[in-house]
Amino acid sequence: MSDQENKDKLIQAKKKWQEKLNKVLEKRPERKEFKLDSGLEIDKTYDALHLENFDYLDKLNWPGEYPYTRGIQPNMYRGRLWTMRQYAGFGSAEETNERFRYLLEEGQTGLSVAFDLPTQIGYDSDHPLARGEVGKVGVAIDSLADLEILMDQIPLDQVSTSMTINSPAAVLLAMYMAIAEKQGIPMEKLQGTIQNDILKEYVARGTYIYPPRESMRLVVDIFEFAGQNIPNWNTISFSGYHIREAGSTAVQELAFTLSNAIAYVEAALEAGLEIDQFAPRLSFFFNAQSNFLEEIAKFRAARRIWANLMKDRFGAQNPRSMMLRFHTQTAGSSLTAQQPDVNVVRVAYQALSAVLGGTQSLHTN
16 A cells, blocks of 8 residues: 555544544534633644554554544543542441532542442451451441442432442342332443452452352353343453552553453353443453553553454454443552652642543542
């Protein structure tokens, strides 16, 4: 292909992207123009057309276009901000509910539930093995009644709820659905995520209950059930965060996380699910450390690798199956009790890398 043919291909691809962007802007006309204080307009995107960079389409492309290196939305944060979601869970359901309602009143756009360790490994608060751990690192949920208190006066059709739960994920999701049913909310209106990533529990955290093979079967069963009953629910969050906190490098974080994700996809396919049946609801969870440019590059690389994997290895046809959507949490391991003011700077710096890297959801420690 000649240089001119390559350039024509690039121009046509940009035209296609512009048409896609225009459809988005029709819904949000107030987002059409962004200007500096001086009045100069900021371009909607910047490209390499003037450089005649002909491998641009394969490596970068425009925002919202395969392989999604520059993000999964055509106008990214101009059209839709990242979800602001503070991870919260106090000792009792009453205290945590009070905290949730306060956060929502203050402008938070999603909930992120921290459960205590007994809940995470399936023990009731009165179990002998739960002694000393009840309510220590999150809220204790022993029954449907507890979860009802937790979600009291919170309209589940208006908030997105992320639950950091793995081994008992099916039980907590069933409880959440039961509460929605009591509120008269159709299942298709529920939005949220269960972490449901048992492999990283064996790798980094340890809150597993069942053996690996049986645990994987539960995960895949949730893929199938949720796809049929709660189509807007993210059925898993492939979690690199904990692997990074346990001491991995950025490269290892991606390698382990993507390896785990491939294992789940293969298990679902072996169970008879179609790739485009469950892949659009898969999500990721990454760490943001203080190596600023490396973190941004990591997020961009992750999207490109995942898009290529889903298209070339697993034969996905639906563009949403190829989009890597992810939540980011800043690095707890980078903070020290002795330097609270410096911690604020560290967290802001890490959060900026997540935003510039194109995150869909963000928690700042």
